[in-house]
Amino acid sequence: SYVLTQPPSVSVAPGQTARMTCGGDNIGTKTVHWYQQRPGQAPVLVVYDDSDRPSGIPERFSGSNSGNTATLTISSVEAGDEADYYCQVWDSTSDHWVFGGGTKLTVL
Amino acid sequence: QVQLVESGGGVVQPGRSLRLSCAASGFTFYTFAFHWVRQAPGKGLEWVALISDDGTTRYYADSVKGRFIISRDNSKNTLYLQMNSLRHEDAGVYYCARVSVPGTVGDIGSWGRGTLVTVSS
Numbered sequence: 001s002y003v004l005t006q007p008p009s010v011s012v013a014p015g016q017t018a019r020m021t022c023g024g025d026n027i028g029t030k031t032v033h034w035y036q037q038r039p040g041q042a043p044v045l046v047v048y049d050d051s052d053r054p055s056g057i058p059e060r061f062s063g064s065n066s067g068n069t070a071t072l073t074i075s076s077v078e079a080g081d082e083a084d085y086y087c088q089v090w091d092s093t094s095d096h097w098v099f100g101g102g103t104k105l106t107v108l
Numbered sequence: 109q110v111q112l113v114e115s116g117g118g119v120v121q122p123g124r125s126l127r128l129s130c131a132a133s134g135f136t137f138y139t140f141a142f143h144w145v146r147q148a149p150g151k152g153l154e155w156v157a158l159i160s161d162d163g164t165t166r167y168y169a170d171s172v173k174g175r176f177i178i179s180r181d182n183s184k185n186t187l188y189l190q191m192n193s194l195r196h197e198d199a200g201v202y203y204c205a206r207v208s209v210p211g212t213v214g215d216i217g218s219w220g221r222g223t224l225v226t227v228s229s
Contacts, residue, residue, distance in 0.1 A: 031214070033214075033215040033216070035153070035216070037153070042219040042220065042221055043145075043153065043203075043216075043219055044219075045208070048214070049214070049215070084152070086152065088155075088215070090213070090214075096155065096167065096169060096170075097143065097155040097158060097167075098155065099152060099154065099155055101152050102152040102153065
């Protein structure tokens with residue numbers, strides 16, 4: 001089955017840029033979605049279709065996808081961005097939705 | 109306003125069954141596909157199952173295939189997850205989740221608050 005690999009943790013100082021990767025075999029040929037999950041809360045969609053933002057999500061959140069890596073970028077990081085972030089794709093080979101293991105973003 | 113409210117969680121013994129429900133409101137239920145997604149304590153998100161808007165197409169994670177059944181009642185605006193032969197590893201918070209765009213099976217735009225399932229003897 002298709003596997004998505006995310007680093008367990010990323011740390012960044014306030015005001016800096018956080019980049020979180022999601023690795024998968026030829027993931028650039030798939031459509032990637034990203035979710036933010038704050039402690040004790042349900043996930044929230046922050047980027048869909050590789051690089052689009054739902055309404056209400058700040059422009060600081062952006063996404064890209066090419067080759068074997070998709071990336072979620074958060075610019076001018078704020079304390080409120082501290083959360084777990086998950087990537088997700090549809091694997092048409094197995095007819096399965098797949099989540100990455102998640103990355104915990106810590107704002108120093 | 110989209111609302112998804114899960115219910116039916118609780119403590120169940122290994123090998124027993126449980127049925128989760130998700131009551132939906134604030135949108136045209138029968139036009140959207142739905143997922144069930146679960147999260148074991150302290151762990152990441154795990155996709156469980158998907159059902160199409162008309163209920164004719166269903167997909168399952170390998171870990172639950174043959175034991176769980178996703179279904180929906182469009183007349184009652186309700187999604188279900190019948191969980192049979194429960195195992196310890198099935199424990200966690202179960203989220204009802206609606207896709208963003210009607211008629212598609214794309215990204216998840218709305219989530220419920222989840223219902224907790226505990227599997228213990």
